[in-house]
Amino acid sequence: MQLTAQKLWTKDFLIISLVNFFLTLIFFLLMVTIGVHAVSTYGATTSEAGLVTGIFIIGTLVGRLFIGRLIDSIGRRKTLLIGLTFFTATILLYFVDLGVSFLLFTRFVHGLGMGLSSTATGTIVAQVIPASRKGEGIGYYSMSSTLATAIGPFVGLLMSQYTSFSVIFLSCLVIGAVSLVSALFVNVPEAHNPSVIRGFSLNAFVEPKALPIALIVAVAALSFSSVLSYINFYATELDLVEAASVFFLVYSISVLISRPITGRLMDARGANIVMYPAIAVFAVGLLVLSQTTTAVGLLVAGALIGLGFGNIQSGTQAIAVKAASPARMGMATSTFFIALDAGLGFGPYFIGLIIPLTGFSTLYLGLACVVAFLIFLYYVMNGRQERAQLRRAA
Numbered sequence: 001m002q003l004t005a006q007k008l009w010t011k012d013f014l015i016i017s018l019v020n021f022f023l024t025l026i027f028f029l030l031m032v033t034i035g036v037h038a039v040s041t042y043g044a045t046t047s048e049a050g051l052v053t054g055i056f057i058i059g060t061l062v063g064r065l066f067i068g069r070l071i072d073s074i075g076r077r078k079t080l081l082i083g084l085t086f087f088t089a090t091i092l093l094y095f096v097d098l099g100v101s102f103l104l105f106t107r108f109v110h111g112l113g114m115g116l117s118s119t120a121t122g123t124i125v126a127q128v129i130p131a132s133r134k135g136e137g138i139g140y141y142s143m144s145s146t147l148a149t150a151i152g153p154f155v156g157l158l159m160s161q162y163t164s165f166s167v168i169f170l171s172c173l174v175i176g177a178v179s180l181v182s183a184l185f186v187n188v189p190e191a192h193n194p195s196v197i198r199g200f201s202l203n204a205f206v207e208p209k210a211l212p213i214a215l216i217v218a219v220a221a222l223s224f225s226s227v228l229s230y231i232n233f234y235a236t237e238l239d240l241v242e243a244a245s246v247f248f249l250v251y252s253i254s255v256l257i258s259r260p261i262t263g264r265l266m267d268a269r270g271a272n273i274v275m276y277p278a279i280a281v282f283a284v285g286l287l288v289l290s291q292t293t294t295a296v297g298l299l300v301a302g303a304l305i306g307l308g309f310g311n312i313q314s315g316t317q318a319i320a321v322k323a324a325s326p327a328r329m330g331m332a333t334s335t336f337f338i339a340l341d342a343g344l345g346f347g348p349y350f351i352g353l354i355i356p357l358t359g360f361s362t363l364y365l366g367l368a369c370v371v372a373f374l375i376f377l378y379y380v381m382n383g384r385q386e387r388a389q390l391r392r393a394a
Contacts, residue, residue, distance in 0.1 A: 006130035008137050015186050016125045019080075021144035022179035023087070023117055026172045028152025029159075031056075034107065037165045042100045055104055056111040057345030063115020064334045064341065065205050071123055071330035077188035080120035084183055087113030088176030094169040115337075122333040126321040127189045132267060135274075135318045139263025142314040143256055150252035207332040210320040212381035214339035217316040219374055220279075221343025222350075223286065223367045224309045229348040234289075234360040235298065243295035247302045254306030262311045266318060270390050272383050274315050279378060282308025283371040290364035308371075313340070319382060 034056075035049035044052065063083075071079045090113050093106040129137030159168050206214075235244030262274045285304030292298050317336050324332035355363055 006132055008130060008133050008140070010128060012128045012186050012188070013125065013137070013141070015182050016121050016128065017141050017144040019084070019179045019183050019186075020118070020121045020125070020141065021148050022175050022182075023114060023121070024145045024148035025152045025155075026091075026175055027056075027114060028148055029156040029168070029172060032153045032156040033160045033165070033168055034103075036160060038100060038103060041097075041165065042103065044100050048100055052100070052103055052107055054345060054348070056107045056114070057341055059108040059111020060115040060118070061111075061338060061341050061345065063112040064119050064338050065115075066112075067116050067119050067334065071120060071334070072327060075188075076120060076124050076127070076330070077186065079116065080124060080183055080186070080188070081180070083113060083116030083118075083120050084176070084180040087117050088173065088180050089113075091169060091173045091176055094172075095166065119330070119334045119337060122317070122337060123330040124186070124188050126329050126333060127326075133263075134322060135266030135271070135315070136260070136263035138318045138321070139259040139266075139311075139314045142310075142317065143259055146252050146255045146259075146310065150249050153248065206335040206338065207320075207324050207328050209323040209328075210332040210335040213316050213319045213323065214335050216374060216378050216381060217312065217336065218339040218343040219377070220282065220309060220312045220316075220371065221340050222347035223282075223343075223371050224305070225344045225347030226351045226363060226367055227286075227289070227305060228344065230351070230355070230360065234364075237360060238293060238298070240295050240298050243298045247298060250299045250302040251306035251310070254303040255310030258307050258311060259314055263314065263318075266315060270386050271315055271319050272386050272390075274311055275319075275378055275383070276375060278308050278311040278315060279371060279374045280308075282312060283368045283374075284308070286364050286368035286371060290361050290368060 031053060035044075035053045038044035038049045038052040067079060067083070074082075087110065090106065090110045093102075093109070096102060096106070125141045126134070126138070129141075156168070159171070231247055232241070232244055235241050235247075262278070266274050281304055285301050285306075285308050288297060288304060289301035292301060317333075320332050320336040321329055351363065358366065
């Protein structure tokens with residue numbers, strides 16, 4: 001009865017989820033178009049175009065490292081508004097035509113704004129969700145990112161075919177402005193007696209209690225980055241380009257259907273009942289991907305990877321924020337996203353070095369084994385402690 005009495009779908013929860021959707025939408029809309037812009041407008045090489053795309057995530061990491069230690073002392077609402085203002089204002093720099101070097105600078109500072117804003121939204125949403133519905137709430141909140149993951153690339157590619165890059169940048173500016181105005185209506189619970197951390201100790205930049213689960217999400221994200229960055233290349237090799245065009249749509253549908261169920265399961269029966277199957281399904285999805293030669297096989301792999309990685313992502317975020325004290329929740333959120341961004345951001349570079357040696361099929365087979373090993377790693381890092389806590393509670 002207590003679970004039903006605690007309201008999840010509040011005004012603040014809906015607005016923060018909407019702001020997160022807008023941030024992620026801009027991220028993916030530009031992610032699929034900015035490389036083409038660099039090549040067609042400035043004559044950038046393929047490697048330079050890749051750097052233009054990826055340096056955004058480096059900026060995001062730097063932003064998270066900076067704000068994670070300060071968010072509670074600055075104030076969560078103030079941090080959110082500063083971050084969104086900076087994120088939106090830097091979109092104007094895309095209109096400045098000063099060559100590839102300035103575009104790289106623009107991408108980096110825009111990433112800084114993303115790091116500030118998304119860390120603030122992740123911290124705030126963890127506070128506005130009732131404690132007894134944390135897993136369910138974060139699952140729904142993460143669905144806003146999932147929707148943007150499906151819509152952003154589709155809209156970006158469509159706009160790049162039928163409009164100019166100036167129209168794309170203007171659209172992003174409008175979306176950013178809407179997110180900023182929306183955030184003005186959020187009532188944000190602030191931390192009581194926030195800890196002020198000075199110096200350069202580990203505690204100043206990350207939440208140590210969240211590091212074990214951060215390691216899990218970093219390895220999972222690195223494995224997923226191989227799909228995110230190279231699925232189109234693999235599909236071209238298999239002559240399955242048409243199927244690849246809806247791969248992430250299938251992925252997103254799989255996540256959207258499963259997350260409400262897995263979120264409730266986490267709250268009712270603990271994280272293990274979701275995390276072990278999610279890791280196993282992710283590994284099976286990569287295995288299917290490595291062996292497929294048909295469109296049906298490719299899309300089945302997309303559905304399995306959505307069930308697997310999609311729920312690993314929301315599950316590990318819930319575990320990270322639950323591990324920290326309320327005063328350190330901002331740092332725990334920052335730690336989670338640093339690990340997620342590190343895996344997604346640096347993964348494509350390292351995987352790109354491996355592909356010429358292994359080919360795509362062997363690569364995905366190897367990553368399936370890496371993800372399968374995460375079952376043991378999760379048990380050591382979190383699973384056995386979770387099991388012991390549930391036994392004591394019983």
